[in-house]
Amino acid sequence: MLEYVYSPHYDFYIDKAKRTSGYDMKFFHFHKKYEVYLEVEGTRRYFIGDNAYIVNAGNIVLIEPDSVHKTASVEDMPHTRYVLNFNQDYLACMADALDGVDLLACFSLGVHVLQVSPRKAQAIESLMAKLWESRDCETPSGVGQRKLVLSEMLLSLGDYIREQRDSVQGKMTDKTVEAAQTYIASHFAESLSLDDIAGQVYVSRHYLSRLFKKRTGLSVVEYVNSIRLTAAKGMLETSGMKIGSVAEACGYGTTAHFSRMFKEATGFSPQHYRKLYNKQ
Numbered sequence: 001m002l003e004y005v006y007s008p009h010y011d012f013y014i015d016k017a018k019r020t021s022g023y024d025m026k027f028f029h030f031h032k033k034y035e036v037y038l039e040v041e042g043t044r045r046y047f048i049g050d051n052a053y054i055v056n057a058g059n060i061v062l063i064e065p066d067s068v069h070k071t072a073s074v075e076d077m078p079h080t081r082y083v084l085n086f087n088q089d090y091l092a093c094m095a096d097a098l099d100g101v102d103l104l105a106c107f108s109l110g111v112h113v114l115q116v117s118p119r120k121a122q123a124i125e126s127l128m129a130k131l132w133e134s135r136d137c138e139t140p141s142g143v144g145q146r147k148l149v150l151s152e153m154l155l156s157l158g159d160y161i162r163e164q165r166d167s168v169q170g171k172m173t174d175k176t177v178e179a180a181q182t183y184i185a186s187h188f189a190e191s192l193s194l195d196d197i198a199g200q201v202y203v204s205r206h207y208l209s210r211l212f213k214k215r216t217g218l219s220v221v222e223y224v225n226s227i228r229l230t231a232a233k234g235m236l237e238t239s240g241m242k243i244g245s246v247a248e249a250c251g252y253g254t255t256a257h258f259s260r261m262f263k264e265a266t267g268f269s270p271q272h273y274r275k276l277y278n279k280q
Contacts, residue, residue: 012146014084014131022073027264028226030068030233032277033085034107036153037061037071038121038128042079045072045217046113049226050181052216053113058121060114060157064107068230068265072217082128086150094151106157116160127153174215176201180208181223188227189251194220228252229265236274243270 198205247258
């Protein structure tokens with residue numbers, strides 16, 4: 001059951017962490033699994049694609065497969081969280097048994113960060129704790145119990161989202177930042193510099209750098225890399241392009257630089273990732 005959190009080899013993974021100081025994930029990553037993240041204590045910043053969210057205690061984050069994401073500290077705060085990953089096949093038997101019930105609906109309702117009442121947050125935390133406590137039990141009854149608990153959690157989250165859509169926290173935006181993001185999305189395959197991007201939105205590089213970081217929590221370079229990695233992932237999955245051609249098409253100056261950045265984000269080289277994806 002132990003794995004790289006973004007490894008496609010295992011169908012279920014859960015982790016609990018309690019940190020006494022801030023912790024920043026160095027790189028964006030993505031995986032072929034659904035993810036449920038529960039902030040138990042503290043506050044974190046969560047990046048999903050080009051969105052940045054503030055996640056407080058009791059908030060739940062829902063991430064679909066292939067979404068590029070990472071977390072970061074807010075003012076070096078301590079925090080406690082649960083994170084679990086699972087693939088669709090893991091709950092196939094439950095989906096068959098619950099004919100007409102969409103166990104994965106909570107991931108398709110357009111919500112990334114869900115804010116619920118303390119009572120509901122406690123209910124989700126209790127289910128997370130059950131999954132955590134049974135993580136190493138591989139008997140048929142233990143695995144069955146885990147699937148039942150996970151199914152209960154997903155159904156509850158779907159209900160919570162439908163009830164409380166208006167409570168979902170919105171992303172932090174700014175017109176200048178949005179204009180920069182739009183330009184990056186259209187020109188990521190080119191050799192982008194901070195000066196180029198700032199010139200397109202008619203501000204100085206220093207102003208854009210500060211504003212972009214303030215509004216999204218990401219540097220401009222980190223954002224560009226997240227866009228490029230998302231594009232590269234799609235090319236590796238759907239085309240037979242050579243790795244060097246993928247690197248060039250995504251704006252990386254050299255194949256070596258692209259391979260290094262891709263491995264930092266996924267744990268795999270581009271070649272290995274393509275083989276694993278095709279095998280799946």
